[in-house]
Amino acid sequence: QVQLVESGGGSVQAGGSLRLSCVVSGRTVSGYTMGWFRQPPKKEREFVASMIWNGSTGYADSVKGRFTASRDNAKNTVYLQMNNLKPEDTAVYYCAGRVSYLHSARPNAYDYWGQGTQVTVSS
Numbered sequence: 001q002v003q004l005v006e007s008g009g010g011s012v013q014a015g016g017s018l019r020l021s022c023v024v025s026g027r028t029v030s031g032y033t034m035g036w037f038r039q040p041p042k043k044e045r046e047f048v049a050s051m052i053w054n055g056s057t058g059y060a061d062s063v064k065g066r067f068t069a070s071r072d073n074a075k076n077t078v079y080l081q082m083n084n085l086k087p088e089d090t091a092v093y094y095c096a097g098r099v100s101y102l103h104s105a106r107p108n109a110y111d112y113w114g115q116g117t118q119v120t121v122s123s
Contacts, residue, residue, distance in 0.1 A: 002025070002027045002111075002112045003024070003025045003026055003112075004024055004095050004096070004097060004112055004113060005022065005025075005114055006020060006022045006093065006094065006095050006116060006117040007021050007022075007117060009093060009119045011121075011122065013121070013122050013123075014085060014086055014087055014121055014122065014123050015084060015085065016085050016121070017081070017083045017084075017085065018085065018119060019080070020079065020095075020119075021078075022078045022079070022080075022095030022114055023075070023076065024076050025076070028073070029071055029073060029076050029078055030053060030071070030073045031053055032053070033050060033052045033053070033097070033099075033100050033102060033110075034051050034071070034095060034096070034097055034098070035047070035048075035050040035051075035095070035098060035105075035110055036048040036050070036069060036078075036080045036093060036094070036095055036096075037107055038089075038092065038093045038094065038119075039091055039092050039094070039116075040088075040090060040091040041090070041091075043091075045094070045107050046060070047060050047105035047107070048063055048067065048080070049063065049067055049069040049080060050103045050105065051069045051071055051078065052101055052102065052103055055071070056103070058103045060105070062088075063089075066082065066084045066085075067080060067081065067083070068083075078095060080095075082119070085119075087121050087122065087123045088121075089119060090121050092116040093117050093118075093119050094114055094115075095113075095114045096110035096113050097110060097111060097112040097113075099111050
């Protein structure tokens, strides 16, 4: 059974940083497309970042240059480093896994989801 468990959320002021972690069990992250999504209050879930098997990453325009996705194969963990946070980054952040070698920004393309972690950025 595949499980994804996020951690690292919290409350920060604008301009601050957070690093989210997602520990994966039941499957190795290196052979799996991993994605990060977020759901702001009263809005639909939206794509943030993805990483495929060879380490290639993709980002939403709204976070490009501020967020960085990475992976530690030995720990079977993926990370989302978030810098220069803005109030509009406030959301519940989810990691997701996709049984595919390709990037996707569509939530329904992912097979497994974590429980989410809250990120709140104050101005």
